[in-house]
C-alpha cells in the first residue's frame with residue numbers, strides 16, 4: 001500500500017519548484033481567461049487558453065469568428081487586461097503590470113499591425129514620418145530616427161514611398177509601411193491581426209513575405225491572426241482556437257527531398273485534457289463519451305457504440321491469431 005504523505009512532506013512538495021510552465025518561451029499564456037461584462041451579461045471570450053511561443057517563432061492563429069483571436073492579441077499587446085490566468089510577453093507580466101509600465105511595454109516591447117490599413121498609419125503624416133513617430137516617443141534622436149526609418153522602408157521595398165501620405169499609397173504599400181512602424185523600436189514581439197485581410201491574393205502573399213523576412217532577419221517573435229489559408233500554409237505552426245481555448249495545432253516541416261509535411265496535433269493541457277477536432281468527432285459520430293485504451297505507443301479513442309466495440313474486439317482477435 002502506498003504511504004500517506006505527512007504534513008511536512010506535503011509542505012515540501014508544495015514549495016518545491018519544478019521548472020516554471022513556459023520557461024524560456026517568449027509568449028506564455030497559462031489558463032488565460034477574459035470575461036467581458038456589458039449590460040449585466042457576461043461573455044467569456046477566453047476560457048482557460050494555453051499557448052507557448054518560442055523566441056523567434058512565427059506562428060499563425062486561426063479559428064472561427066468569435067473564437068477569441070482578437071481578444072488574445074489585444075491582451076498580448078497590452079491593450080486589454082485579462083480577467084485571470086497568466087499572460088507573459090518577453091518576461092513582462094500582463095496581468096499585474098501598472099499603467100505606466102503598460103504604456104512603455106506597448107511602445108517598446110510589441111509592434112502591432114491591424115487589418116484596416118487606415119488604422120495603422122496617421123493620414124496626415126508621410127510614410128517616413130509615420131515610421132519615425134514611435135521612435136520619437138521612445139526618445140531617439142532625430143538623426144537616428146531618420147536613418148532607421150529610411151533603412152526599414154528600403155528593406156520592406158517601399159523606400160520610394162517615403163515622402164507620400166497614406167492616401168497616395170496602395171493597400172499593400174500601406175501594410176508594408178505599417179510593418180516598418182511596428183518594428184521601428186525593435187520590439188521583441190510583432191502581433192498582426194488579419195494583416196492581409198483587406199488585400200488581394202497576390203498583394204497578401206507579398207505583405208506576408210515582408211513579415212516573414214522581418215521575422216527571419218531580426219528574429220522577432222511573430223504571431224499572425226489570419227483567415228487566409230495561404231498564409232496559414234506558409235508558417236511552420238498554426239494554432240487553432242475554438243471557444244476561447246487552443247484546440248489543435250498543425251506543424252509543418254520541409255523534408256530533405258523538399259516535400260512539405262504537415263501533421264495535425266491536439267493540444268494536451270496540464271491536466272491531461274485534449275479537445276478532439278470537430279471533423280474527427282463528426283466523422284465517427286462521437287458524442288458524450290468515448291472509449292479509451294492505452295496501447296504501448298498510443299492511446300486509442302473509439303465512439304461509445306456496441307458495433308464499434310465489436311469491430312475492435314474482432315480486430316484484436318485477428319491480431320492475436322496471426
Ligand SMILES: Nc1ncnc2c1ncn2[C@@H]1O[C@H](COP(=O)(O)OP(=O)(O)OP(=O)(O)O)[C@@H](O)[C@H]1O
Pocket residue numbers: 036037038043044045063064065066067068069070071072
Ligand atoms: N469589448 C467587448 N465586449 C463584449 N464582448 C466582447 C468584446 N470584445 C469581444 N467580445 C466577445 O468575445 C468573443 C470573442 O471575440 P473576438 O473578437 O476575440 O473573436 P475573434 O475570434 O477575433 O472573431 P473575428 O474573427 O470575427 O474577429 C465574442 O463572443 C465577442 O462577441
